[in-house]
Every structure is written in C-alpha cells, then in structure tokens.
Amino acid sequence: MNILVVLRMIPDSAGELQLAEDGRAIDREWLDFQLNDFDDHALEEAILLKEAGGAKVMAVAIGEGAKRVLQMAAARGADEVVALQSEEDAMISSREIAASIAAMARARSVDLVLCGVQSSEDVFGQLAPYVGALLDCPHVSGTNRIVANGAMLRVTQERGAGVAVTYELATPAVLGVQTASKAPRYVSGSKLREASKTPIGRATPEPSGFERSAEIITLRLPVQGGSGEILGDNADTVADRLVGILAAKGLARN
Amino acid sequence: MKLIACTEGHSSKIEAFSLEMIAAARSLVEAGDEVVAFFAGAEADAASSLFGAADRLLVARASKSELIPAETYARLLRDVIDAEAPGLVLVPYSANGLDVAADIAARTGWPLISYVNEIKRDGDELTVVAQMYGGKILADCAVRLPAILMVNPGAFAEAAASPIDSAKVSMIDAEAVLAGGKVKMVDIDVPDYADVDLTKAERIVCVGRGIGDEASIDLARNLATLLGAEIAGSRPVVDNGWLPKLRQVGKSGQKVKPKLYLALGVSGAPEHLEGMSQADLIIAVNTDPKAPIFNVAHYGATCDLFDLVANLGDRLRAGSGR
Numbered sequence: 001m002n003i004l005v006v007l008r009m010i011p012d013s014a015g016e017l018q019l020a021e022d023g024r025a026i027d028r029e030w031l032d033f034q035l036n037d038f039d040d041h042a043l044e045e046a047i048l049l050k051e052a053g054g055a056k057v058m059a060v061a062i063g064e065g066a067k068r069v070l071q072m073a074a075a076r077g078a079d080e081v082v083a084l085q086s087e088e089d090a091m092i093s094s095r096e097i098a099a100s101i102a103a104m105a106r107a108r109s110v111d112l113v114l115c116g117v118q119s120s121e122d123v124f125g126q127l128a129p130y131v132g133a134l135l136d137c138p139h140v141s142g143t144n145r146i147v148a149n150g151a152m153l154r155v156t157q158e159r160g161a162g163v164a165v166t167y168e169l170a171t172p173a174v175l176g177v178q179t180a181s182k183a184p185r186y187v188s189g190s191k192l193r194e195a196s197k198t199p200i201g202r203a204t205p206e207p208s209g210f211e212r213s214a215e216i217i218t219l220r221l222p223v224q225g226g227s228g229e230i231l232g233d234n235a236d237t238v239a240d241r242l243v244g245i246l247a248a249k250g251l252a253r254n
Numbered sequence: 255m256k257l258i259a260c261t262e263g264h265s266s267k268i269e270a271f272s273l274e275m276i277a278a279a280r281s282l283v284e285a286g287d288e289v290v291a292f293f294a295g296a297e298a299d300a301a302s303s304l305f306g307a308a309d310r311l312l313v314a315r316a317s318k319s320e321l322i323p324a325e326t327y328a329r330l331l332r333d334v335i336d337a338e339a340p341g342l343v344l345v346p347y348s349a350n351g352l353d354v355a356a357d358i359a360a361r362t363g364w365p366l367i368s369y370v371n372e373i374k375r376d377g378d379e380l381t382v383v384a385q386m387y388g389g390k391i392l393a394d395c396a397v398r399l400p401a402i403l404m405v406n407p408g409a410f411a412e413a414a415a416s417p418i419d420s421a422k423v424s425m426i427d428a429e430a431v432l433a434g435g436k437v438k439m440v441d442i443d444v445p446d447y448a449d450v451d452l453t454k455a456e457r458i459v460c461v462g463r464g465i466g467d468e469a470s471i472d473l474a475r476n477l478a479t480l481l482g483a484e485i486a487g488s489r490p491v492v493d494n495g496w497l498p499k500l501r502q503v504g505k506s507g508q509k510v511k512p513k514l515y516l517a518l519g520v521s522g523a524p525e526h527l528e529g530m531s532q533a534d535l536i537i538a539v540n541t542d543p544k545a546p547i548f549n550v551a552h553y554g555a556t557c558d559l560f561d562l563v564a565n566l567g568d569r570l571r572a573g574s575g576r
Contacts, residue, residue, distance in 0.1 A: 011387065013387045013388040013390060013521075014463070014521060014542065016542075016544060017387055017390050017391055019391075026387070026391065037490065037493075041493070094356075095356075095359070095366070098360070117352065118352070120386060120387045120388055121386065121387075122368060123367060123368055123369060123384050123385075123386050123393055123395070124365070124366055124367065124368065125355060125356035125359050125360075125366040125368055125404075126352055126355075126356050126368070127356075128353070128356075129352070129353050129354070129355070129356035129357040129360070130356045130357075130359070130360050132353075132357065133356070133357045133360035133361050134360055137436075138325050138436040138437045139325065139353060139357070140323075140324070140325075140353065140437060141324070141349070141352045141353045142349050142352060142506070154440070157349060158349065158506045159349045159506070160348075160349065160505060160506060160507075160509070161445075161507075161508060161509065162444075162445035162499055162500055162502070162507065162508065163442065163443065163444055163445070164442075164443040164445075165321055165439060165441070165442050165443070166439070166440050166441040166442075166443070167323060167437050167438060167439055167440065168437075168438045168440050169436055169437045169438070170436070176352070176353075178493075178506065179493045182495075183493070183494050183495045210363055210365075211363060212363065212364070212365055212398065213365050214365040214366070214367045214382070214395050214396065214397035214401065215395065215396055215397075216393050216394070216395055217381070217394045217395060217396050218393075218394045219386070219391050219392070219393050219394075220391070220392050220394070221390070221391065221392070221544075222389070222390075222391075222392050222546070222549065227552075228536075228538075228548060228549075228550075228551045228552050228553060228554050229552070229553050229554070230543075230548070230553075230554050230555070230556070231553055231554065231555040232555065232556070232557070233541075233555070233556040233557045234557060235555075235557040235558060235561030235562045235564075235565045236561075236565055238539075238555040238557050238562055238565070239562060239565035239566040239568075239569055240569070241553075242537065242553070242555075242566055243566070243569045243570070243573065245535075245537075245553060246481075246514070249513075249514075249535060251457065251481070251513060251514045251535070252481075252570065252573060
C-alpha cells in the first residue's frame, strides 16, 4: 500500500498571535511554527499501518520548518520525504493546497492519503474532504483507528458524547485523522541525526483550480474577557481567594 | 433565492444544532426567499415534527434507523443542490459536516467558509465572522453567493420547534444512493457510562495541555478528590492517552454543566468551550492571559498551575482536617 501523509507547519497557537500591519494576516515574523497536531497523529497512523501490514510511506510537508519536520518523519519511519513549496509568509489554506496533494497522489498511485482532520488555518475548508472530492474517492474525517486488510480499510470515527462509529471502505481513500491508534512516538537524538542525511525531495505546487473563493477582509482579536474576575498571578493569594469563593458557594468540601 | 439548512439526526434523535441551522438561514432571508431544510435518515417523522421554521423540508428517508455516512449524505445533498439551485448552503460544524462541507465545495467549485459565528447579508454578498487559530483570532470574511458556510453549533439560537405542514415535506427517493455508498457503517459504539458520567458530575477538575505530562495528572486528581470532583481532560490530554476517552470534555467528548468547573492549563479552544461554557461556576488557571478560556471563566488566574494546585490542596486539606 502506498500512503501519502500531509504535514502542515502552522503557527503555535499556544503562543501570542499578533496581527500584521495590513490586518489581513497574522504577523509571522517572530512566530514559532510547529507541526499541526492532527497531522502528527496522521503521520503516526501511517507508520503504524506500515508496521502492521507493510506500506510505503511518503511524507509531504508544507510551510516554515518543513525540512526539520521531514527529518523527524524519516526518523519515525517515512520512506520518502518531500517538501511542497509554499508561498513565504502566507497561511496554508487547505483549499489552496488540495489540488497539489491530489496531483501527487495521482502521480504516485497512492492508495491512502492521510492528513490531520483540521488545522488552525483551514478557515476555507478542510483538507481530507477537498482531496477526497478532487480524487473522487471516499473520505472519512475524525478517525481514531485505522486497520487495513489488503485494500479494505476499517476506520473508526469519533463523534460527540463518546460515540464511535466504525466504517468499511476500500482504497483508494482519504482519511482525516483526529487521533492515531497509539500516541505519536518519540524519536531519539541519534535516530534524528541519522535521518538528517535523508534526501528531501521538492515539489512545486499546482494551481488550486478553484475560480472563486472567499477572502479575508480583516483579522482581529476577540474582545477579551467577558465579565470574569481576574485573580492575578500569585498562587498563594489566588488559592486564598478560591477557598473563599468555593466556601461561599458551598463547594469547598465533598 | 433558496437557502438550504442541513440538519442531522440518527438513532431516533434529531441533533439540536439542526434548529440552529434553520434559524441561521431564516435570519438571512430577503423578500421572496425560501428556507429549505434537508434531512437524511430514518427520523423523518421527528424532523417533520420539529422543523416548522423552515418553508420546506426535503427528506432522504432511510428505512433503517442508523447513521448515514457523510459520503452518502454529501451525495444526497449534491442531488438536492442540483435540483434546487440554492444560493446558500449552511452545514453544521459536526462530525458529519466536517466531511460534507468541503466535499460539496470541491464538487461545486463554490467558496466555503468554516467555523462561522456570524453572518450578514447584502443581496448576494455576505460578510461572515469565522474563528481561526483555536478561537484566538476572528476573521471578517467576504464571500459572494452562491456559497457554503460551515456554522459553529451555539452561534445561532435555535429556531422554535414546531411541526411543518405535511404539504411542505417532500420525500426524496434515496434508496439507490443509500445502498450504493462506498463507505459502509459496520458498527456504532455508544459508551457505557457505568464507570463515569461527566454529564451528571456536579464538580469537575479539567486538565489541559498545560499539565505537561502524564505524571502530573495525579496532582490534579488529588485536588479533584479533595474537592469531591471528577477528573476530566481536554482533547490533547486524552489523545495522549493520559486520561480515558470518557473523561474528555468538548465537542468530541462530553457536554457538561457542573456546578464547579476548574480548568487547569486548558487554553479553551472553541471545541472545548462548546462542551463546558454552560457550567455554573468556571474557574480557569492558565499562564497565558490571552487564553480563550478566560472569555467564559467567572474567575481566572494566571499563576503557575502546579503552585496553585499545591496551595489550594494545602488549604483544602487544612480546612477538612485531613
């Protein structure tokens, strides 16, 4: 089975985000970029499928720091790593890159495309359904378990309230991974150093093919705070206040 | 113009956000417009008894009460779009909607905006407020119709539930599409709440990514014990295997409404807030003062969560004589 897994580098949302001067993008100059968490799980699922039944895994990374993350992917078990060029300092729109991923999947006779179910920059739509529709093959998003039996896939999808639904579908297919069957593995420094010699292929993007798209007029920060009271940053005084608040509401003891 | 509101339901239940989609469409109508609700599943009668706020209801009726795979739902919706030529299609941000919205956008070529909170319409131009970067940024977007929007649950108040006139309900012959889908549902697993049911818990201590590692969960668990609370986690914590799935709060976990919700190191992504913002008392501890969790917290603290857990634990132990 040929697996293509997509790795998108996105701004670290845990850090502070500031707006660019024109207000239409976030200021990317000082940002830390990291692998989209869901894509990390997609990579892990790809490697688990390879270990379970044999597969050739191609990792395709996009964005700032792609080289670093591709070395990590190679260290974890990817057989081939490719950097898909992207516009510098632009957000990674899944709608824009879907045609490139679909073209690569076609050119390599890929059986299974894996990517994270979402990214923080997919305001114009999610990658798995776009690629699935462009390839005219089935897609399922929000997976937390994928088992391959030849060309048949058994896929479990997370729904709300802990409900899990299992589907069967045949490859070729596109899956948007929410959680890998096992937590993403760590790789040792020595493995990483070894993998740093892995040659990184390059791919140039295809035009998106979509004639019309929505556009971002401005970005803004949400109005902070509502009505909550901020108790400060001193753990000692915060604890005192909380004990009082809990006691007043009859919640301090069980 | 026709506005299609996509609705959902399975296992004898209509999803509450269905009425929100109808309300969102209703809020955008101009003279001569029509709100058309689309439903696929076996719960045709339940849909008919609730969707009176729509002008028409199209039902792709399944004979068995089971979940319709998104691939099949999207195929049925495409036929509806071909037949009705709508100007706007509203899809809920749900497990199903995540697969349907972009699929339809790719096949029609129409623009799509996801994670939508607000919509304003001026003829065939929309201005839309969408969430990005885990709710830390709002995007004001412009889009020309026809278009597709994926709307956040909770963004619009539900339309009033009322029966729809049977003359306004059309059944779509869906059997061929239902039988011919490439994605087959083989199992649905509804969790056994015997061990823990967060939806019934009165007090919850929820840990987020800020807890750092699995070993530190025990510190939060001890505090939960002192408070008589259940321990819970946000998605990253559960995905890492640090807490079981039944203890996850949020969109793909449980929706909870306890008397006390103490969030430790939870940033408050929109998907998490969807599961807990209705709690009576929300206390949030996060070193990032801009964490979105503070937008719903009644009390917030930006101190180190481990210092707070230790200090609060000491006081609770002293207070209870333990």
